Amino acid sequence: MLIIHGVTRSRASRVIWLCHELDLPFRQVPVIQAYRIADADAPGAPSNTHSPDFLALSPAGAVPVIEDEGLVLSESLAITLHLARKHGTSVGPQDYAEDALMGQWSFYGATAIEPDALTILMLHNRGTLQDADDAGIVAHAAERLVRPLKVLEEHLAIHAYLVGGRFTVADLNMAEIMRYAQGHGALMEPFPAIRAWLSACQDRPAFKAMWQARLAEPE
Ligand SMILES: N[C@@H](CCC(=O)N[C@@H](CS)C(=O)NCC(=O)O)C(=O)O
Structure with a gap:
């Protein structure tokens, strides 16, 4: 197993x-x-x-x-x-082109979004903004995220999912990265397509099963 x-x-x-x-x-x-x-x-x-x-x-x-x-x-x-x-x-690639695109979106998430999204998770979402320095760090992280989020928004405004018109591992990888920034309302507000897609991803029974297990663990 x-x-x-x-x-x-x-x-x-x-x-x-x-x-x-x-x-x-x-x-x-x-x-x-x-x-x-x-x-x-x-x-x-x-x-x-x-x-x-x-x-x-x-x-x-x-x-x-x-x-x-x-x-x-x-x-x-x-x-x-x-x-x-x-x-x-259907969650996985059906051919080499899909496989390549799933890699593309996953690595774009990991390189262009995850580092700044993690900063937001650590300082903003957890309510641990201590001082003006932390607020400045979060503001810069949010500013840097606007460009990659525009890329994601433009894609999701015309495609329901990232690859192949269906939910795939590319969406799962990107949604878990985007979850880190999700609590920053001002950052997310101009991106309705991302918000709708993220909500659809997190509405899936498989996400909910994972989330329940996560909440059951000590913080
Ligand atoms: N790029 C790696 C990052 C892995 C990573 O940093 N994991 C964290 C937990 S989310 C960790 O194990 N940190 C352990 C430590 O810092 O001691 C991945 O995506 O798996």
């Missing part, structure tokens, strides 16, 4: 959402981010991204990691693209 290392409150959420889309059974090993626990290196600490056993599996020391029939794979987007390709339902 597929093994997923990583708590659901991590980028493992992407892999877990996909498994629900694919009806793919999995076993989850709840490896937690080292920075989220008081002393990650203490004897008896829960399995975390500094644990020697985990580092032996994945020297990068980050979740998610999967074990799939002998293949050990890290990087959430490599994992979701691999599983979608392998299990070949």
Whole structure:
């Protein structure tokens, strides 16, 4: 059976959402981010991204990691693209062109959107804006996001989904990245097509199953 290392409150959420889309059974090993626990290196600490056993599996020391029939794979987007390709339902590519486009949108999300969207998640959405410096950092992140969000908006204004006119792994990857910025109302307001698409993605039973599991984990 597929093994997923990583708590659901991590980028493992992407892999877990996909498994629900694919009806793919999995076993989850709840490896937690080292920075989220008081002393990650203490004897008896829960399995975390500094644990020697985990580092032996994945020297990068980050979740998610999967074990799939002998293949050990890290990087959430490599994992979701691999599983979608392998299990070949409508969520995955039907031909090489679709495969390429799913990679294109996933990597555009990871490179042009995710870093600034994460800044917004960390400082804005969690209500931890401490001072003018934090507010300035968030404002700059939001400013930098306008250009890539315009690209996404223009595409989604004329296509219901990113690739092939149906929900695919490309939407899943991008929606999980966009979720980080979703709470910034002023940033999202000029992008109605993105808001409608994100809402459709998050309305899916497979997303809701992942989200329920995520909420059940301690913050
Ligand atoms: N690009 C990687 C990033 C992985 C990553 O940074 N994961 C975080 C959790 S979402 C992590 O494991 N951090 C562990 C740590 O910093 O100790 C991916 O998409 O999988």
